[in-house]
Amino acid sequence: xxxxxxxxxxxxxxxxxxxxxxxxxxxxxxxxxxxxxxxxxxxxxxxxxxxxxxxxxxxxxxxxxxxxxxxxxxxxxxxxxxxxxxxxxxxxxxxxxxxxxxxxxxxxxxxxxxxxxxxxxxxxxxxxxxxxxxxxxxxxxxxxxxxxxxxxxxxxxxxxxxxxxxxxxxxxxxxxxxxxxxxxxxxxxxxxxxxxxxxxxxxxxxxxxxxxxxxxxxxxxxxxxxxxxxxxxxxxxxxxxxxxxxxxxxxxxxxxxxxxxxxxxxxxxxxxxxxxxxxxxxxxxxxxxxxx
Numbered sequence: 001x002x003x004x005x006x007x008x009x010x011x012x013x014x015x016x017x018x019x020x021x022x023x024x025x026x027x028x029x030x031x032x033x034x035x036x037x038x039x040x041x042x043x044x045x046x047x048x049x050x051x052x053x054x055x056x057x058x059x060x061x062x063x064x065x066x067x068x069x070x071x072x073x074x075x076x077x078x079x080x081x082x083x084x085x086x087x088x089x090x091x092x093x094x095x096x097x098x099x100x101x102x103x104x105x106x107x108x109x110x111x112x113x114x115x116x117x118x119x120x121x122x123x124x125x126x127x128x129x130x131x132x133x134x135x136x137x138x139x140x141x142x143x144x145x146x147x148x149x150x151x152x153x154x155x156x157x158x159x160x161x162x163x164x165x166x167x168x169x170x171x172x173x174x175x176x177x178x179x180x181x182x183x184x185x186x187x188x189x190x191x192x193x194x195x196x197x198x199x200x201x202x203x204x205x206x207x208x209x210x211x212x213x214x215x216x217x218x219x220x221x222x223x224x225x226x227x228x229x230x231x232x233x234x235x236x237x238x239x240x241x242x243x244x245x246x247x248x249x250x251x252x253x254x255x256x257x258x259x260x261x262x263x264x265x266x267x268x269x270x271x272x273x274x275x276x277x278x279x280x281x282x283x284x285x286x287x288x289x290x291x292x
Contacts, residue, residue, distance in 0.1 A: 028052040035090035060237035067243040069226035077114040111189030119175040123168025134185030152181040173204035190222040230267040
């Protein structure tokens with residue numbers, strides 16, 4: 001399997017909040033190798049999944065609902081046990097060290113944090129209180145946490161306007177911004193972002209992805225996105241993996257995937273360069289070559 005290319009980060013006017021030093025290891029920040037996941041000791045969900053995320057990169061996991069995207073992220077963040085799942089084969093390494101036996105809290109302290117599908121803000125807390133919960137594991141004191149909070153408000157001006165509002169009474173887009181901001185408050189090295197576009201209006205989705213790219217460029221944070229919106233994900237990621245029924249069936253640079261005829265047909269709704277009409281077409285002209 002080929003390795004993903006490094007993301008081409010665009011510069012911002014603000015100084016980097018979490019600069020990447022020259023001493024950072026050259027290898028991938030995340031390496032998943034031949035991982036299998038089983039639920040309830042019986043149901044095999046992931047079947048030999050392997051992927052890499054480069055230092056400072058944005059990588060997308062693509063696929064339909066039920067393909068195994070969320071399970072892949074939860075295998076990395078060690079949240080499977082809460083759903084009676086476990087990694088039964090393979091290895092997962094973060095910054096060169098095995099992490100598949102660590103607790104989720106230990107993984108957060110090492111700099112890897114997941115933003116769950118559906119946002120999961122604390123509805124009874126204010127926006128600012130939600131953000132501050134993300135700094136719970138930080139040992140660097142209140143002054144540093146306050147500086148990080150102001151950086152989040154610079155990145156998400158809308159959150160500053162709603163800082164005293166209960167999160168449960170804010171919009172879906174504001175809650176998604178709050179969830180990403182809360183993750184950034186932990187000073188992460190990598191964020192696992194699960195379905196950031198789910199339930200949001202198209203212009204809000206684009207705003208969220210622009211923020212992800214800006215955070216990646218400014219802070220050097222790596223992102224692994226699990227996303228059904230293939231077109232949007234491939235616009236912002238530099239590399240992608242296509243999952244189907246728990247297996248990686250395609251991978252490559254985002255530009256190559258956008259031009260791949262199978263991806264166009266099955267995930268972008270395009271048939272030979274034209275928009276597919278499902279009123280007139282009841283079957284695919286192409287056959288999924290990985291099923292041959």
